[in-house]
Amino acid sequence: MKFLLTLIIIFNLFSCQEKIAPAEKEKVTQEVSSSEKPSKKQFTPVSNGIVFKDAQGNILSESQKDSLVESVNLQVLRRFDNELKNTEYILFEKYDDLRGFVADDVIDNLIEEATLMKAGGRGAVINKRVVDQWKDKPLPEGALNMLDGSVKSFKDFQGNLLVVNLWYINCGPCIAEMPYLNDLVEKYQDEDITFLALSFDSIPDITNFLERTDFTYIQGQISRNFSSNLSPVAPAHFIVDKDGIIRDILIGAPRNTQEIYNRLISVIEKNKK
Secondary structure: OOEEEEEEEOOOOOOOOOOOOOHHHOOOOOOOEHHHOOOOOOOOOOOOOEEEEOOOOOEOOHHHHHHHHOOOOOEEEEEEEOOOOEEEEEEEOOHHHHEOOEOHHHHHHHHHHHHHHHHHHHHHHHHHHHHHHHOOOEOOOOOEEEOOOOEEOHHHHOOOEEEEEEEOOOOHHHHHOHHHHHHHHHHOOOOOEEEEEEEOOOHHHHHHHHHHOOOOOEEEEOOHHHHHHHOOOOOEEEEEOOOOEEEEEEEOOOOOOOHHHHHHHHHHHHHHO
8 A cells, every 4th residue: 555645634834844733633534545546647756754745736845835834724634655655745725625636535535524523523533434444344353362261253253143342441431331231231141142342451450350340241352453443442332243244333432321221222122133
């Protein structure tokens, strides 16, 4: 993959080309491969550097960059060139300015995420990305290290409806919802539903935690990368059908923690049919 594109909002750019606005100014992030954008004109080769370009892909001089920076509506598309080892910043004001330089479907997705950001904050954007990535797709392959010392995979749980919870010990919302998750296990104890909790904490730490905290899901441990690949935030819940296909996803914790119980019952009942 030659390029990755990331959209960030910039409120101020330093005159030095080695820095952009702080991370807390970030608005929306979207990564795509260069194969998803149409080809553009050839650029003067630059390697191991930072390059600023306009919305049409033209390399900017220092004075041109400073002139564009004065715009109060300035946004930046950050592109990582893995071949030349460059970081490129594409300066623009409106998403439509990028058409012809970035594929239309990518721009449409960025516009949708910006709308979500305004309406529901970054959590809404993350939820959309996780759903887009995993809904109606099979669970990924990966080692599930069970507390009894065995190693399983998601395929070992096929045949029943599977409810997967991603959590970790230092996640307050994860711990707060555990009593309600225990209630789910009790509610469906006579049905063919498996409840599986996975944490990226070490097995000794998980074991010690469970000695003082009641959490009745089947417990397992996965790598941090595996967990992040499924969802960058926790708690996260995946409802998986008997064939191992993810059918519903709930990301994050509602303000009223008890509401997670009702939401999970709703998606479980829907997928039991």
